[in-house]
Amino acid sequence: MRDMRTLETFYWVATLGGFRAAAQHLNTTQPAISARIAQLEEELGVRLFDRQTKRITLTNRGAVLLSYSEKIFQIRTEMLQAVSDNGALLRGTFRLGVSETLVHTWLSPLLERIRALYPQISLDISVDTTVEIHKQLLSLDLDLGLVAAPLDHPDARSLKLCAYPFRLLVSPAFRAALPANATDRMLLTRYPIITYPKSALSTKNLIAVSQERLGLANLRIWGISPITTIIDMARTGLGIAALSPVSIPKILAAGELETLPSRLPLEDLSFYSTYLPGPNAFLKEAIRDLALEAAEAFSATTGHPD
Structure with a gap:
């Protein structure tokens, strides 16, 4: 396998269920996605996808590779976190969905902490209703949501952060x-x-x-x-x-x-961190933990208990 990019391409095709969706997500062309998958299948000597249906599905070998891909991404992120200076080696764009109430409470302190710990990470922040943020999480257009309800998905990982009077x-x-x-x-x-x-x-x-x-x-x-x-x-x-x-x-x-x-x-208005596992799961967990710290600090200074 020549590079991690090919493995990431495989992951997104498998997760999104198609070459076109993966191309849109990775901001590239469908032929480029097809070429990377063909190269990977040739290198491994196996078929990874069943292309007989409209929505392509994983073969048995493909399902095994997907499981290992998730582990590899997790280990890679943990490795960079462990050997770098407070996450200084982590790069890329992190897409965060936020309920508006949190914009007016502790979002700014959270962003300051993210900037300090992950200086090479760019943030793409979407302020919207919980319903819309859930949709973007499910379509994998967002990495993490800070919203008023957990994501309703069997693989979702959610944590209550705080609750405020209404x-x-x-x-x-x-x-x-x-x-x-x-x-x-x-x-x-x-x-x-x-x-x-x-x-x-x-x-x-x-x-x-x-x-x-x-x-x-x-x-x-x-x-x-x-x-x-x-x-x-x-x-x-x-x-x-x-x-x-x-x-x-x-x-x-x-x-x-x-x-x-x-x-x-x-x-009361309760707020949760919620996300789906993926290549940057470790970073999602890290930012989730920072969100919890920001919520607790806000409650401690304003007298609004969680």
């Missing part, structure tokens, strides 16, 4: 104008709820608890991204914001928004 928030003028006897049912019936998109887990939970406790079948949800837009709309009195106070400490400290008392049992 509250209803309004402007002081909005609250002052409310009747003294305002109830949850009246508020949620009369005013729109300005929050994360409807695909967000927290929004689904809010809708579910409103139906269960108040019998409200049709909450007026204004699903919006980013958080800054939610804040701006709530400050102008357009409705009731629903988000985690940990993401807007300066807004709360300035008195621009305040918590609206509610008897609804709103579920």
Whole structure:
């Protein structure tokens, strides 16, 4: 086997189920992928793929090679980590998917730690909903997700990082104008709820608890991204914001928004690291551990326990 690139090409064809998908993932051409696989099969003297179906599948020998490939990638990354100065030899692009709440809490300290420990690693960061990040993890367009729910996949490796309160928030003028006897049912019936998109887990939970406790079948949800837009709309009195106070400490400290008392049992926002194994599994685990450290440090300094 001439180089690791050929083995990586084999891994991505096997994992993505096709030459075209592997070519797109590796940013090369399909003929180049086909040539590398043909070279590998000739060198090993065996067929690695069954090409009789639309989605190519591994032969028995191919399945054995895939298993060893994963081990080789793991050992290679561990070796570079062990012999280099704090990961200085590790290179390439690491693709990270992040829920927006974490952008406003401990993402920056995490990025500082990654930069310090892995100076040759480039970061490609995608801020999106958990649903969209899950899709990108499954299509292998992301390496690691820091999101509000674990990835639903038998091979996924997930770890809970933290949990933060989820509250209803309004402007002081909005609250002052409310009747003294305002109830949850009246508020949620009369005013729109300005929050994360409807695909967000927290929004689904809010809708579910409103139906269960108040019998409200049709909450007026204004699903919006980013958080800054939610804040701006709530400050102008357009409705009731629903988000985690940990993401807007300066807004709360300035008195621009305040918590609206509610008897609804709103579920905390939990966040997880989640990823699928692959050639850079060791780096995924390392950055997962750094994320956990960043979450714990944030909780320790802000008084928000995990």
